[in-house]
Amino acid sequence: MRLDNVCGYFDCREFDARKAYADRQLKADTQQVGFNMTFAPDALPECVAEFAKEFERKDGSKAFAVKVKVGAKCKFFRKENGVVKQVARPTNEELDGERWEVCLDFNALHGDATKKEASGYWANGILLVGTQSDMFADLSDESAAQQGNLPDEVAQEIAEDLAF
Secondary structure (H helix, E strand, C coil), X not given: CEEEEEEEEEECECCCCCCCHHHCCEXXXXXXXXXXXXXXXXXXXXXXXXXXXXXXXXXXXXXEEEEEEECCXXXXXXXXXXXXXXXXCCCHHHHECCEEEEEEEEEEEECCHHHCCCXXXXXXXXXXXXXXHHCCHHHHCHHHHHXXXXXXXXXXXXHHHCCC
């Protein structure tokens, strides 16, 4: 199954109900982590509806939470110069605390809970599109702005078309 261009967070911390999330210890880079997404009820993809958990937001609206487990065998990819390349798994420190846009390739497992078999969604591969914090990095980078200078007459035409 696939989900393209979804946003969510990697949960890379050990669970401890007595501590705030930020105070929890990061898991080792070889341990299983989770990728958590939320969807509005009308935007829930059919392929993840089976294990989605409904919850109520602070404002009273309903939403669905979906967790995809990311094991040690999951492959990570990035798109560089228009080509998708496999990359080394980022550290948990790099993944944690950022809102990521990703494309997921995953399986649904239906294990027997009485035998403690795995069930839920498990990632096979993750294409890291980017984080919400770096979506406009190219635009704010001064060297990129200097390299992309337009001739004055072209810049003037664009400004007139956009009515600046």
